[in-house]
Amino acid sequence: MSEALVEIDRVSKRFGDYTAVTDTSFSIGEGEFLAIMGSSGCGKTTMLRMLAGLEEPSEGEIRLEGRSQKGLPPWRRDLPLVWQSLALFPFLSVLDNVGFGLKMRGVAKAERDRRSLAWLHKLELGEFASRNVMQLSGGQRQRVALARALVTEPKVLLLDEPLSALDAHLSVRMQALLRSLQRELGITFVYVTHSQTEAFSMADRVVIMSRGKVEQIGSPQAIYRHPANRFVAEFIGNVTILRGSVAEVGEQAVRLNTATGGMSVSRGNFAGSHGAQADFYVNADQIAIGDEPRHENHVRARFLSHKFIGNMVTLFLEVPGIEDDLKVILPERTYDCLGMQPGDSVVASWPAAAAHFFGGAA
Amino acid sequence: MMLRLGRWFGWAYTGYTFLFILAPIAASLVFSFNADRFPSLPLKGFTTEWYGGTFTDPLVIEAFQRSVMVSIPVALLSTILGFCAAYCDFRFDFRGKSLFSLLMLLPPTIPAVIMGLGMLSYLSRMSLAGEVWAVLISHVVIALPFAMAMIRLRLAQMDSALEEASWNLRASPAQTLWYVVLPFCKQSLVAAFLITAAVSFDEFAVAWFVSGLNETVPVRVLVFLQGQVSPVINAIGTAVFTSSIFLVAIGMAFSGMGKAKRAAAEAPAQPAAGALVSNNGLSL
Numbered sequence: 001m002s003e004a005l006v007e008i009d010r011v012s013k014r015f016g017d018y019t020a021v022t023d024t025s026f027s028i029g030e031g032e033f034l035a036i037m038g039s040s041g042c043g044k045t046t047m048l049r050m051l052a053g054l055e056e057p058s059e060g061e062i063r064l065e066g067r068s069q070k071g072l073p074p075w076r077r078d079l080p081l082v083w084q085s086l087a088l089f090p091f092l093s094v095l096d097n098v099g100f101g102l103k104m105r106g107v108a109k110a111e112r113d114r115r116s117l118a119w120l121h122k123l124e125l126g127e128f129a130s131r132n133v134m135q136l137s138g139g140q141r142q143r144v145a146l147a148r149a150l151v152t153e154p155k156v157l158l159l160d161e162p163l164s165a166l167d168a169h170l171s172v173r174m175q176a177l178l179r180s181l182q183r184e185l186g187i188t189f190v191y192v193t194h195s196q197t198e199a200f201s202m203a204d205r206v207v208i209m210s211r212g213k214v215e216q217i218g219s220p221q222a223i224y225r226h227p228a229n230r231f232v233a234e235f236i237g238n239v240t241i242l243r244g245s246v247a248e249v250g251e252q253a254v255r256l257n258t259a260t261g262g263m264s265v266s267r268g269n270f271a272g273s274h275g276a277q278a279d280f281y282v283n284a285d286q287i288a289i290g291d292e293p294r295h296e297n298h299v300r301a302r303f304l305s306h307k308f309i310g311n312m313v314t315l316f317l318e319v320p321g322i323e324d325d326l327k328v329i330l331p332e333r334t335y336d337c338l339g340m341q342p343g344d345s346v347v348a349s350w351p352a353a354a355a356h357f358f359g360g361a362a
Numbered sequence: 363m364m365l366r367l368g369r370w371f372g373w374a375y376t377g378y379t380f381l382f383i384l385a386p387i388a389a390s391l392v393f394s395f396n397a398d399r400f401p402s403l404p405l406k407g408f409t410t411e412w413y414g415g416t417f418t419d420p421l422v423i424e425a426f427q428r429s430v431m432v433s434i435p436v437a438l439l440s441t442i443l444g445f446c447a448a449y450c451d452f453r454f455d456f457r458g459k460s461l462f463s464l465l466m467l468l469p470p471t472i473p474a475v476i477m478g479l480g481m482l483s484y485l486s487r488m489s490l491a492g493e494v495w496a497v498l499i500s501h502v503v504i505a506l507p508f509a510m511a512m513i514r515l516r517l518a519q520m521d522s523a524l525e526e527a528s529w530n531l532r533a534s535p536a537q538t539l540w541y542v543v544l545p546f547c548k549q550s551l552v553a554a555f556l557i558t559a560a561v562s563f564d565e566f567a568v569a570w571f572v573s574g575l576n577e578t579v580p581v582r583v584l585v586f587l588q589g590q591v592s593p594v595i596n597a598i599g600t601a602v603f604t605s606s607i608f609l610v611a612i613g614m615a616f617s618g619m620g621k622a623k624r625a626a627a628e629a630p631a632q633p634a635a636g637a638l639v640s641n642n643g644l645s646l
Contacts, residue, residue: 076532077530089542091545100528
């Protein structure tokens with residue numbers, strides 16, 4: 001990521017009494033693939049609509065290449081959007097749909113058709129140029145929408161949950177296509193989604209939003225390994241949150257007393273002192289399961305249930321004294337070898353390096 | 363058992379209603395080809411004499427020409443204004459919007475006699491009563507709500523992102539109206555044109571009040587009726603009915619055209635345009 005292409009500077013957006021986005025600032029680099037992720041109503045779509053000029057920020061401003069976009073209507077901006085509903089023009093052919101943006105820029109018909117056709121060929125839609133968009137399949141329409149937005153060679157492409165209407169198989173293929181297109185073109189993608197899979201598999205950086213605020217910005221790895229707060233941890237769902245009182249602050253690790261006994265947690269930049277209450281989280285994929293403890297932190301737990309996610313298995317364990325289930329992620333083969341049955345008593349253990357304080361990761 | 367009885371009753375009732383509406387028209391059609399001067403049974407034999415007589419009568423020809431001369435501009439104006447009204451309703455939020463919509467759709471609910479009388483007193487103050495203009499203006503008032511309602515139905519099917527997508531691709535609001543909204547509504551515009559033409563073509567009551575010497579076909583028919591009971595009237599009635607139903611049928615075909623194609627992509631079905639043309643048919 002090089003210097004900032006888009007700057008979002010203390011932007012708020014209110015609709016009457018409802019605040020959709022609150023005092024949000026972040027910047028987007030040139031050539032970056034940025035995903036804005038959150039559940040519905042978190043303000044991610046409002047953010048995107050403000051970028052496109054479809055909504056005007058109530059406060060703050062958005063700058064593109066250093067120029068304020070304040071008061072600039074959508075038809076004077078160069079930020080094409082790929083719509084969730086696709087919003088293709090049903091009365092136009094595929095070719096004319098793609099060429100619409102060029103036509104509005106006054107590009108002559110021959111040139112317009114040549115450029116549109118080049119994009120259609122690039123996205124393997126060449127043979128459908130003269131068809132009506134209504135005659136295409138979902139995946140094909142998706143690519144027409146993409147071609148329509150990209151044909152004008154923008155610096156930034158906005159995408160609003162473009163894959164949510166596609167089935168899983170098609171969605172995975174489109175993700176690969178989007179990622180390779182973005183690399184090849186070197187333009188900035190701002191991709192709004194509620195899907196963690198989509199955001200984490202494509203984006204260079206992910207912005208996690210909740211109730212109009214940014215909860216965390218970082219690479220998928222950083223967010224996955226080191227959630228900034230309880231919200232992000234629960235949203236990503238790959239950790240178990242525990243609580244204890246500080247017993248001893250050591251060089252590398254902090255010793256805490258929890259409801260299930262003493263635990264060691266990586267110190268990071270933890271600043272609490274003796275006796276303070278602190279939340280910490282344990283990464284689910286760094287917990288070992290067996291009959292004996294294998295690491296310094298260990299609890300006896302009862303195996304409740306499991307869930308397959310591809311070749312990984314998430315186990316849910318009941319630990320006395322802990323309200324939430326302890327989540328453990330194991331490779332499917334490892335799980336198979338354990339031969340556990342629901343109700344079995346097992347020992348879950350993890351090293352201090354698998355447990356962290358929120359925001360404490362260096 | 364009760365259910366079957368209920369269904370049977372439903373069909374019978376519907377059938378009776380259709381009979382009630384269509385029987386006079388059917389009678390008019392049958393007698394227009396009957397050789398007997400008087401509409402009585404049994405029928406005397408087939409003839410086209412009355413049609414021949416009708417369409418050589420200069421007064422009838424003049425009335426037909428006038429009806430066409432009025433109905434085309436009426437259809438054009440109603441469709442344009444109807445589109446503007448429907449688009450306002452679709453696109454903008456403003457104070458008193460529901461009142462605006464109510465006023466726009468009010469005219470067909472006003473009894474034709476009251477409407478005609480009102481129009482007459484208003485237009486005569488403007489020294490327009492008895493002019494062709496008077497018929498044209500009155501008919502636009504009556505036909506416009508039909509056009510607006512049909513176009514509004516079509517606009518309601520438009521993905522609101524469509525206009526935004528157009529702006530997003532650098533089309534100004536005016537360009538968006540021209541290149542996106544109008545093409546999207548094209549079929550309903552054609553349908554509105556045809557149906558408002560039909561509304562004007564066979565509207566009688568208001569035209570009777572305001573037309574003066576500039577009689578349209580339905581008014582001419584009444585003048586005939588007052589003087590004599592002639593089979594010519596059946597011939598004219600049948601001709602007017604046929605042309606109106608023809609316009610409405612094409613209009614409906616247009617508004618429903620591509621329905622099958624759209625149905626896959628868009629769920630809301632388009633209610634039949636014919637439902638809007640219920641209180642309007644030449645009753646002889």
